[in-house]
Amino acid sequence: MLIELLLVMFALLVLGDYLLKKRRNDMIHYMPGPKPLPVLGNVLMYRGISQADIIDFILQNRQKYGTCYRVWLLNQLAVLFSDPADVEVLLSSSKYIKKNNFYDLLHPWLGTGLLVSNGRKWHARRKIITPTFHFKILEQFVEIFDQQSTVLVKKMAQYADGKTVLNIAPLLCLMTLDIIAETAMGTKVNAQTNPEFPYVSAVISVTYMFARRFTNAWQRIDWLFRLLSRKEAKLFYANIKLMHDFTDRIIVERRAVLEQELGINETAPNATDTEVGLKRRMALLDVLLQSSIDGKPLSNEDIREEVDTFMFEGHDTTSSALTFCLHLISRHPLVQAKLFEEIRKVLGADKDRPVTQRDLGELKYMECVIKESLRLYPTVPLIGRNFEEDVVIRGKPIPAGTNVTIGIYIMQRDPKYFPEPDTFRPERFLNESLEDGESRNTYVYVPFSAGPRNCIGQKFAMLEMKSTLSKILRHFELLPLGEELRPTLTIVLRSENGSQVGLKPRNYASTSNQVVD
Numbered sequence: 001m002l003i004e005l006l007l008v009m010f011a012l013l014v015l016g017d018y019l020l021k022k023r024r025n026d027m028i029h030y031m032p033g034p035k036p037l038p039v040l041g042n043v044l045m046y047r048g049i050s051q052a053d054i055i056d057f058i059l060q061n062r063q064k065y066g067t068c069y070r071v072w073l074l075n076q077l078a079v080l081f082s083d084p085a086d087v088e089v090l091l092s093s094s095k096y097i098k099k100n101n102f103y104d105l106l107h108p109w110l111g112t113g114l115l116v117s118n119g120r121k122w123h124a125r126r127k128i129i130t131p132t133f134h135f136k137i138l139e140q141f142v143e144i145f146d147q148q149s150t151v152l153v154k155k156m157a158q159y160a161d162g163k164t165v166l167n168i169a170p171l172l173c174l175m176t177l178d179i180i181a182e183t184a185m186g187t188k189v190n191a192q193t194n195p196e197f198p199y200v201s202a203v204i205s206v207t208y209m210f211a212r213r214f215t216n217a218w219q220r221i222d223w224l225f226r227l228l229s230r231k232e233a234k235l236f237y238a239n240i241k242l243m244h245d246f247t248d249r250i251i252v253e254r255r256a257v258l259e260q261e262l263g264i265n266e267t268a269p270n271a272t273d274t275e276v277g278l279k280r281r282m283a284l285l286d287v288l289l290q291s292s293i294d295g296k297p298l299s300n301e302d303i304r305e306e307v308d309t310f311m312f313e314g315h316d317t318t319s320s321a322l323t324f325c326l327h328l329i330s331r332h333p334l335v336q337a338k339l340f341e342e343i344r345k346v347l348g349a350d351k352d353r354p355v356t357q358r359d360l361g362e363l364k365y366m367e368c369v370i371k372e373s374l375r376l377y378p379t380v381p382l383i384g385r386n387f388e389e390d391v392v393i394r395g396k397p398i399p400a401g402t403n404v405t406i407g408i409y410i411m412q413r414d415p416k417y418f419p420e421p422d423t424f425r426p427e428r429f430l431n432e433s434l435e436d437g438e439s440r441n442t443y444v445y446v447p448f449s450a451g452p453r454n455c456i457g458q459k460f461a462m463l464e465m466k467s468t469l470s471k472i473l474r475h476f477e478l479l480p481l482g483e484e485l486r487p488t489l490t491i492v493l494r495s496e497n498g499s500q501v502g503l504k505p506r507n508y509a510s511t512s513n514q515v516v517d
Contacts, residue, residue, distance in 0.1 A: 014038045017075070024077050024399040027390070031079070033070040034061075041072025052488040052496055055381065055409055062410050068396065076101075079398060082407035084417075084444040089393050090385060090406060091443060091451035097122065100384035100403040105213055105220055106312070109206060109240050111301070113309030114456065125306065126456065128291045128298075132284050133459055139357045140282065141183050141460065145467035146354045148178045151192045152468070153475045160475075160503035165482040168326060169498035172319040172468075177203060179464060180314035184307055185250050186283030199246045202239035207316055209236045211490030243311075247304045254285050255300075284310055310457075317379045318461050320492050322468055323499040325373035327485055328424050329469075330478035330501040335426060339366055340506075343470050349508055351474035360466040368426040370465055374447035376424060377485075381409035381493045383449055408446055409493070417444045477504045 017039045034042050049057050058080070061069060067083035081087055090096050103116045110116060114125050131137075152175045159166040174191040177200060181189040191200040209232065213219040219229060226233045288303045329336050346362045347353060383406040390400050398404070413421040417440055418428065448455035455461070472478075482500025487493055 020075060021072070021077075024402075027397045027399045028070055028077070028079075031068060031070045031396070032065040034065075036072040039074070041074055041076075043073055045071075050488075051490060052486060054489040055487065055493075058382075058407060059410060059413075062407065076403060077399065077401065078403045078405060080405045080407055081393075082410040082414075084411055084441040086393055086396075087406050087411065087446070088441065088443040090404065091383075091446065091449060091453070094452045096385055096387065096391070096404075097453050098386045098388055100386040100405070102214065102220075102384055102403075105210065108237065109210075109243065110309045110312060111305035113305035115309050115313060122453075124293045128293070129284065129287065129306065129456060132282070132287045133456065135357070137282050138459060138463060142355065142357045142360065142463060142467060144179055144182050145464050146471070148175050148182075148192070149468045149471035150352075151175070151178070153471055155192060156472070156476065156503060157505075160505050162479065162502060162504040163481070164502065165500050166503060167482075167498035167500050169319070169323045169495065172322045172326075172499075173204065173315065174200070175468070176315040176319040176322075176464070177311075179318075180311055182283070183460075184284040184310040184314060185247070186254060186285050187250050198242060202242045202246075203311060203315070206236060206239045206243070207312065207491075209239075211492075211494075214491050243308065244304065247307050247311075248300060251285065251289075251300050251303050251307070254283075255289050258286060258289055314457060314460075317492055318464055320494055321370075321374060321377075321379045321461070322465055323495055324377035324485065324493075325370060325465065325469065326472070326478060326501060327495070327499040328373050328376070329369065329473075331480045332424055335369060335424070336473070336478060339369060339469075340473055342366060343473055344508075347470065347474065351506065351508070355467055355470060357463065360463050360470070363466050363470065365426065366466055366469060367462070368429040370462065370469075371429045371445075371447075372424060372426040375412045375418065375445060376422070377487060377493055378408045378412060378447040379492050380447070380449070381489060382407060406446075411444050412447070414444070417441075473506070475506055477506055478502070479504060 034045055036042050037044065061080070062082055068079065068081055068086060070077060070079045072078075081090065098118045099116055106116055112121065114122065114129060117125060152171060155171055156166070156168070171192070174195055177191040178189060181187060181191070189197055189200055191197065194200070213225065219225045225236075285303065285307055288298055288306055291298055329339065342363060342365045346359055347355065385404040385406070387398055387400055387402050387404065391398050412418065415421050443450055446454075448458040448461075479502030481502030483497050485499070486496040488496040
């Protein structure tokens with residue numbers, strides 16, 4: 001009797017699964033993809049796939065199924081696009097801006113800040129925050145970039161003997177955390193000199209826990225995470241509370257200072273009216289404190305969402321980008337020599353001279369190096385969207401509720417657009433076209449995303465990376481010591497073993513630093 005009952009239940013489960021998916025299957029009947037099992041879909045194909053394997057796994061699927069294919073994860077339909085023409089439709093639209101449900105994992109820390117918010121809230125917050133990246137405010141931030149990169153090179157100097165293998169990734173992480181704390185909150189956390197400071201430790205700990213949860217399907221489900229990983233979950237939520245308490249305190253203190261210094265009150269004019277009128281250095285927090293939506297000022301909780309979002313996005317992504325870029329430079333001596341030649345030409349022989357925004361703008365070859373590094377190792381290799389209604393993308397119907405993934409990493413290594421795609425060749429960005437002269441679709445290279453939901457901080461990030469690279473290369477020659485990179489996908493692309501390099505004090509008198517024609 002029990003067996004018969006189980007068989008009936010199984011049959012009903014299979015039937016229910018079929019009926020639940022039928023409409024969506026009918027809509028995507030044209031789309032290739034691995035054959036799904038009843039109920040489970042294609043979940044089993046991910047068995048044994050580690051974080052380090054995910055990118056290669058996606059590349060293999062792309063070769064097998066093409067630039068648009070689907071997979072079923074239980075009842076969730078997922079579609080991956082890697083044709084720049086499709087990607088252009090998706091990213092250029094102001095309609096398809098809802099992030100997919102993987103981003104829900106970030107809610108405990110970030111709430112519904114700019115990264116994960118949608119609709120009217122996203123549009124309103126984006127409008128408020130955009131003035132933070134006005135060129136006159138960015139100019140003030142360059143001073144912070146220079147100061148913190150100076151601390152970094154002093155920390156690095158102890159390893160500059162030409163033979164010690166240094167993993168530079170943790171040092172970069174602390175530097176970018178110092179920068180984003182001062183530019184977003186207007187406060188110093190001294191992460192580089194005091195990495196055990198509770199807020200600093202909490203940010204690093206939670207960031208890595210997010211990465212593990214993001215790639216572990218069971219840990220994504222909160223009650224399972226709390227049940228099966230009790231100790232880790234307890235630490236995770238305790239650290240989030242610590243960060244929230246710290247940010248709340250800074251907000252209250254900063255609001256009091258602004259009210260005293262500027263005579264503002266709860267109905268102060270929008271930041272767009274005062275964004276460059278203040279003599280004091282502006283931080284993101286200052287802009288938010290002076291902003292309002294529909295005549296109402298943002299609450300402390302609203303402000304905390306955005307500050308926490310920038311703390312998360314502003315240190316993790318930039319440190320990852322610098323990790324890959326410095327490693328590539330260390331393995332390509334001609335590129336490094338050309339970079340140093342440009343740095344000397346723009347900044348002169350004084351390696352301690354502070355840089356200006358204008359200086360950084362003149363480092364054209366360095367910009368090509370950064371762009372090429374981001375092509376090979378985009379910090380965010382996959383972008384997620386979710387369709388709230390049925391849509392048609394270039395004649396391809398996609399049902400409502402579908403999670404869409406845009407394969408940035410895949411497109412940027414496509415030989416159709418980038419000859420010798422696995423070769424590090426910064427010169428390919430000296431002109432923005434294919435080698436045969438054909439124009440390249442601008443949506444084939446989108447390391448900062450594109451369209452209305454592009455990365456609001458990309459100019460900030462480029463200036464920060466240029467400042468840091470110029471400071472490091474003025475002080476040290478990077479040597480190809482240690483292990484090669486082992487890229488692994490978490491929330492952002494990382495190297496599993498960091499960035500291992502050697503350092504030698506830069507000799508300005510040496511002729512070996514000159515580029516040979």
